[in-house]
Amino acid sequence: MIIIFLIIIQVENGCIGLNKCPCISANLDFNIVNDNEVHLFHRITKKNYVIGMEEYSLMIQADGTKSYEELSQTSSCYSEEIIEMLFMKFEELHFVNDTQTINKDERKWFRKRIGLINGNRLIPENSAWNKIFAFILKYVSVPLFISSIVALIINNRFSTEYMQGIQELRSALIMLPMIWISISLHEFGHASVARSYKVNVPEIGIMLYICMPYAYTNLSYIATLKKKRQRLCVLFAGMLMNFFLAGIAFWIAFFLPENMSKYFALYGISNITLVITNLLIFFKLDGYFIFQELIGESNLRGKSIEYVKVVFAGFVEKIRNKQPYVLQYERVERDITDKIFYFFFGMLTISYIPIILASWIINLIFYFI
Numbered sequence: 001m002i003i004i005f006l007i008i009i010q011v012e013n014g015c016i017g018l019n020k021c022p023c024i025s026a027n028l029d030f031n032i033v034n035d036n037e038v039h040l041f042h043r044i045t046k047k048n049y050v051i052g053m054e055e056y057s058l059m060i061q062a063d064g065t066k067s068y069e070e071l072s073q074t075s076s077c078y079s080e081e082i083i084e085m086l087f088m089k090f091e092e093l094h095f096v097n098d099t100q101t102i103n104k105d106e107r108k109w110f111r112k113r114i115g116l117i118n119g120n121r122l123i124p125e126n127s128a129w130n131k132i133f134a135f136i137l138k139y140v141s142v143p144l145f146i147s148s149i150v151a152l153i154i155n156n157r158f159s160t161e162y163m164q165g166i167q168e169l170r171s172a173l174i175m176l177p178m179i180w181i182s183i184s185l186h187e188f189g190h191a192s193v194a195r196s197y198k199v200n201v202p203e204i205g206i207m208l209y210i211c212m213p214y215a216y217t218n219l220s221y222i223a224t225l226k227k228k229r230q231r232l233c234v235l236f237a238g239m240l241m242n243f244f245l246a247g248i249a250f251w252i253a254f255f256l257p258e259n260m261s262k263y264f265a266l267y268g269i270s271n272i273t274l275v276i277t278n279l280l281i282f283f284k285l286d287g288y289f290i291f292q293e294l295i296g297e298s299n300l301r302g303k304s305i306e307y308v309k310v311v312f313a314g315f316v317e318k319i320r321n322k323q324p325y326v327l328q329y330e331r332v333e334r335d336i337t338d339k340i341f342y343f344f345f346g347m348l349t350i351s352y353i354p355i356i357l358a359s360w361i362i363n364l365i366f367y368f369i
Contacts, residue, residue: 022087022096023064030056031120031200039221041202045094046113048202048220058083062096112208119191119201119217127195134196137189137237141244148250148268155254157265166262166269174263178270182245183215186274189241190217194234197225219289228293235290239275246271282352304346311343 031039038056040049051059054077061071068087072080090096123130152158191201200221207216217238222231249268253261279287284301292300 021064021067022062022091024059024062024096025094028059028095029118029202030060031202032056033200033224039200039202040095041200041218042094043115043203046115046203046218047093048218049093050224054078055086058086059090059095062087113203113205113216114208115203115205117204119195119204122204123191123195123201125195125198130192131196134193134237137193137240137244138233141240141247144247145243145250146247148247148254151254152250152265157253157258157261162258162262162265165258166266169262169266174266175270178267179274182242182267182271182274185245186238186241186278187215187217189237189239189244190219190234193237193240194219194222197222197230197234199225199234231293232290235286235293238286239278242271242275242278246275282349300345301349304342304349306346307339307342308346308350 025042027043029041029043031041032053033039036053038051038053040051040056041047042049054075058071058075058078061074068080068084072078072083075083078086087096156162187204191204194201194217199219201218202221203218205216206213219234222234225231225234246268249264249271253264253268255261256264278285281287281291282301288301292298297303
């Protein structure tokens with residue numbers, strides 16, 4: 001999340017040409033948090049911002065008919081000169097005078113996000129039903145899951161013969177709907193707990209990552225939560241939803257005849273598979289963000305990969321120039337433990353992705369042969 005409180009702005013002259021009458025972009029979503037803070041989400045760049053109420057007031061008045069002089073007459077804080085510089089920054093961020101021409105550098109070819117629904121509209125802030133549902137996710141889902149596992153073990157539903165019967169049911173026709181239902185509800189779980197803490201959830205949608213689709217929920221604004229426990233609850237909420245779904249499925253399987261129960265047991269197992277997958281820390285999945293939160297490190301993946309690049313670049317320079325290798329990575333000096341951690345995490349992250357992709361391709365080949 002990018003946070004900006006635009007109070008003093010320094011802009012080089014002539015960097016951007018401004019329209020005399022600025023017009024607010026139609027691609028912005030605003031969420032007023034309190035009298036001093038407004039959350040802003042750009043639907044095209046997919047970036048999040050926090051602005052002040054005075055900046056928000058100026059932006060919503062910028063309808064393409066008012067000049068900077070007219071806008072300054074409505075402001076109690078800013079002069080015409082400051083407002084012009086302010087809108088210069090707004091234009092740079094595509095808040096105003098946005099004609100859908102976003103810099104190609106801001107759109108990555110291998111990752112495209114398609115927003116489907118606004119989480120704030122889906123789940124109202126003070127919704128009583130959501131508070132109850134979020135409470136169930138946080139405090140009932142895991143006990144429900146554990147009790148269902150115990151019940152199935154007692155009922156001998158995890159025998160070799162029973163598990164072989166479940167294995168025979170696995171097919172793309174059955175598994176794909178199961179997985180996508182669970183993934184959709186997984187994202188709803190994130191949104192539900194986030195909204196119970198009054199967190200802005202600007203978007204829920206689908207991301208195409210190297211042509212592979214998966215769902216996502218924009219949880220950038222959990223950074224505004226002061227308590228780490230609350231931030232972790234939001235990050236764990238998707239997996240808690242999967243535990244909840246697995247628990248319900250396993251309890252239904254417990255009461256049904258054996259042949260019918262296998263379908264519900266398969267659905268429960270697919271949810272546990274999603275939990276295990278989301279615990280991976282080398283992809284930007286729940287496990288990665290939870291790990292970041294636990295160790296108190298932001299942008300861990302980016303920093304680690306960059307550190308690996310710097311180490312190898314320095315090693316090459318040492319060979320070419322035959323000079324002692326001096327690592328210049330950050331202004332803040334880190335101890336040897338941090339450097340070792342960055343290096344190994346970065347190396348594992350870089351190598352893990354092609355290994356997983358290769359294994360998926362091999363499995364697909366063997367599946368269709």
